[in-house]
Amino acid sequence: AIVHRHAVFELAPAKGDSQSADLIIFKGSGGTAEGNINRWKGQFEPPKGKKLEDVSKVTKDVKVAGFPATRLDIEGTYLDKPFPMAKKFVKRPGYRMIAYHIEGKRSIYHIKFYGPKATIAKHEKDFQHWLDSFK
Numbered sequence: 001a002i003v004h005r006h007a008v009f010e011l012a013p014a015k016g017d018s019q020s021a022d023l024i025i026f027k028g029s030g031g032t033a034e035g036n037i038n039r040w041k042g043q044f045e046p047p048k049g050k051k052l053e054d055v056s057k058v059t060k061d062v063k064v065a066g067f068p069a070t071r072l073d074i075e076g077t078y079l080d081k082p083f084p085m086a087k088k089f090v091k092r093p094g095y096r097m098i099a100y101h102i103e104g105k106r107s108i109y110h111i112k113f114y115g116p117k118a119t120i121a122k123h124e125k126d127f128q129h130w131l132d133s134f135k
Contacts, residue, residue: 006025006026019092021115021123022114027109028107029101029110034070044097045091056073056075065102066135069100073097075095076093077092079092096115096116096117098113098124
């Protein structure tokens with residue numbers, strides 16, 4: 001399967017944040033929900049003295065557009081790759097990501113919504129409303 005960024009959106013930063021949030025829809029993804037959730041967790045470092053399990057919440061058995069999905073909500077230092085094959089990460093402390101692995105009818109989709117914690121909080125209700133509107 002060819003994985004590609006099906007759609008990319010940028011959401012305005014919250015007051016006081018210098019970075020915007022990204023909302024990316026991937027189509028044609030592979031792997032299991034568990035495998036992808038673990039990979040996404042690996043894109044974060046927890047705050048000192050905590051483990052990834054302390055700063056992440058996985059919710060199974062959710063639905064997006066009636067299809068089975070798994071949701072990850074995680075925060076910490078995001079290890080941002082400026083481009084897919086980049087060898088070095090840009091560490092972005094104080095980030096949060098809400099991500100979904102969706103088992104669609106013909107394809108697996110991933111929706112990743114990430115950015116500074118305050119910016120994610122600013123847009124979280126609208127993001128959830130947008131997801132809930134899928135048919």
